Amino acid sequence: MQPKGLSGNFIPGSPFSFAWILLISLREYLGLGEHWQVEPSGIEKNVDEPRNHPLLWVLAIFLLFLSVPFYYPEGRTPTLYYGLPDWCWITLFADTAFACLTSYLVLKTWADPSEKE
Amino acid sequence: MMEEPLIGGELLIGLGAYLVILLGIGVCGNKARKEKSLSDFYLAGRSFGFAVLFLTLYASQYSGNTFMAFPGKTYRMGIGYIYSVAMMMSIILGYLLFAPRLVPLSRSRGYVTPTDAITDRFPHAGVRTVSALLLCWGLINYVLAQLIAMGKAVDGMLGPWFEARGLNGYLIAVVFLAFMMVVYETLGGMRAVAWTDALQGILLIVGLGLIAFLAVTQFGGIGQSMQTIQSHSPEKFIPPDAAGCRDMLSSIFLLFLGGPMYPHALQRLYASKDVRTLKRSLGTMVFLPLLSTLPVFLLGLVALAQFPGLTAGESDTVTTLLLARMVEVQPAIYLGVLVVFVAAIAAIMSTADSALLSLSSIFTQDLYRPTLKTEPTQHHLYRVGKGVSWVTMGILVWVASDPDFTLWRLLELKFEMLIQVLPAFAIGLYSKRLTSNWLLAGMCSGTLVSIGLYFLAGIGVTGSPKPWNIHAGMWGLLINVSICWLGIVLNSRKS
Known part of the structure; x- marks a missing residue:
């Protein structure tokens, strides 16, 4: 085809x-x-679904990567903020953003044909 | 004379009351039954609204692992295990790879098991059998892990009480609670399981909130725990190195792609009243790791600060150790501990019963039914399904009576198998050029690669089943999807 x-x-x-x-x-x-x-x-067919939004998937996967501290300089001692090390707060931020994005994908890009009816 | 343990009779009374309620729900599920068919027994007539669907998805996904294995893993790994939050969230994204097509099809074509959908798309006996066996493998591991968790949870809390009476708490818990589960499940099928899940889900949310609050407030806050960890286990305080990060990412992707293959969760997608209800449930569920996985991670950190030097096996019981310590320090919170304990048992039972029900449906529908020469009646299959639940549970209780793995090990092996079924949904429902033979070749190769890597590591040929810190199942999946793609390329050339 x-x-x-x-x-x-x-x-x-x-x-x-x-x-x-x-x-x-x-x-x-x-x-x-x-x-x-x-x-x-x-x-x-021709019904919108999350797979049709590749950029949002790229962003979601990026946020999953961000939840892991691969960016953290080796040998640096983490600083504690409110009991947790600095990189944990970045992880939690990435997790929250990921949850919001996934929720958006579920609720807004998954078209339900029966709703139109 | 032996001193009476601090925790005992009252906890058993609380547990007993909870079990009586579960049995009552089983009877109600039985009364609400509309017909003796597989669809009604295994999918409750596809009738779940938002509240029940959301709570059953939640309770069946958050299990003994949440209460027992996750704090244990945090204890062993340290602060790096915070990635478990992203890991649990990623499962919801994984559903979006195929659910928007699968769910409408499941309704229009009357699927009961996940394999029904695969067989409808790939009408091939080999594909059906291999995918059903892979899914059953995952479920058997899962139920087994829950039974072990159940025994450890009860033994951890009530072990001294049972010991004082010369009884084996672990064995009694596994046998008795497994028996109760099969009773209410065979009474009311999916309806009973989902309704009990709803109760268990509420208990779980309350219990997790409470345990995190108690753990943090009773032991001087999370900051103090972090400082303690920093002083006595500095290696568990620093962020992981590059290899550790790859390992974490591999775990996240293993659940992202393998988690949606939980057969009992897929059946809950089928059982939703409509797509809108399902969307609302999934859209809410993705936030729950912040309220479930994060508290148990903090719990694991508090346990690490409180009980340094535990072995890997002992670390799976840190939750109960911590609860027992809380009662010692502050007897006034006994009631709160009781709620958390019942919630932990609820979490384990809700997952085990869902997985057992799913296992029975796949065995009956996809492995037993095709062997019959004449089409059986629904009533016959319904009875076989119930029989399968009893026999399977009997065998698993016998296996669980002597556990030698830590829970996390079982969890790893489960996803290695489940993940190999993903291409059947995520590619099969979107590509007409993927044929049965190519899919079968992909699934078998992927499974063999995964098992092979474990085997090679087991006999000492390779040091670890994770080459380059990537799980064997991920390497298997890579081979699997590559073969599927090759099939599509060759079929594109033909046409």
């Missing part, structure tokens, strides 16, 4: 076609795009 506008350039057997297949399969693998007909039938 080829996206509109590019089908004219598709030459079977050329290196381009192989790259093209990789691209298509990657898109299909990630579940991006609207043109995938999926078995079994009964799936609502």
Whole structure:
């Protein structure tokens, strides 16, 4: 299956076609795009869902990374603030931001077809 | 004459009262049953509203691990275990990889088990059997871990009381509480389990809040505990190095991708009244680690400051040690300790009963049913499912009667297997070019890689089952999804 506008350039057997297949399969693998007909039938296509917002996923994954102190300079002694070391507060901030973002993804980007009805 | 232990009879009375309520709920669940079918028994007729769905999702997700294994792990690892908060939150993000497609399909096509969805998309006996076995493996480990946690919790609190009477508290707790669980579960099925979960969820929220408050206020605040840790265990105070950080990230991603594969949680997605209810439940659940995982992390830190020098096995009981210490220091808080203790038992039972119910459904529907030559009646399957619950629990109680692992070890092995099923949902529901053979090849290879890495580490060929501090299951998943992608690439070329 080829996206509109590019089908004219598709030459079977050329290196381009192989790259093209990789691209298509990657898109299909990630579940991006609207043109995938999926078995079994009964799936609502063209309905918004969290997977259609890759930037928000990148941000969510970044926040998961931020919850781990890989950025902390080796050998530095942590300073305590209200009983917890400084980097723990960054972790808790990242966790809270992650929870807010995930909640947004659940509530705002997951369209429920039955709600429209 | 032996002195009467400080904690004893009253705690047993509190526990007894709680168990009587659970049995009552089991009977009510039985009365509310509409028909003797798998869908009604295992999914309560897909009728859960927000309150029940939210509490059952919460109570079945937060388990003996929350009360027993997490403080134990904090004790062993130190302050670095704060990543457990992100780890528990990430499970909700994991659901978003496939739930928006799976949930409407589960309703329109009448799925009962997670494997039903896989088999509908990949009608292949091998895919069905392998995925059902992987899910069962995860569930068996999980129920076993809960039974051990249950025994340790009761033994930790009431051990001296039982000892004074010449009894084995651990064994009595495992056998008796497991028996109670199977009774109310087989009486009322998913309805009874979810309603008891609702009660257990409320107890859990109250209990966790209370225990964190007590732990922090009774022992001079978290700041004092941190200073104590800094002086006697400085290695548990400093942030982890690069290898430690990779290990943490690997754990987070193991739960992000493996946690949503809990079959009992997937069945709760099926059992929701509608998508809106489910969205509200998940959207709220993602904040709960701040109120559940964070308090038990703080509890683990207080325990580390109070009881230095425990062994790995002993560290799994720091929660009960701390509760017992609180009563010694301040007898007036006995009632609060009783609530926390019952909440801990509730957390464990709510997860174990959910996992057991799910195990029975997968065995009946996906492993037993396909072996029959004629289509069985719903009533027959319903009876088989109940029988499976009794037999499985019997075997697991026997295994749990002699535990040699720490709880965390069991948890690790569980996700190594569960995570291999993810591509069936996260790729299968979104790509028509992924075929059954490629998926099966991916799942089998991923599982073999995971088990192989553990095996090699076990016989001493490699030092650790985590090459480059990444869990074996993650390496397995990498192979698994690579094979799935290869299948998609080759199928794209064909077409």
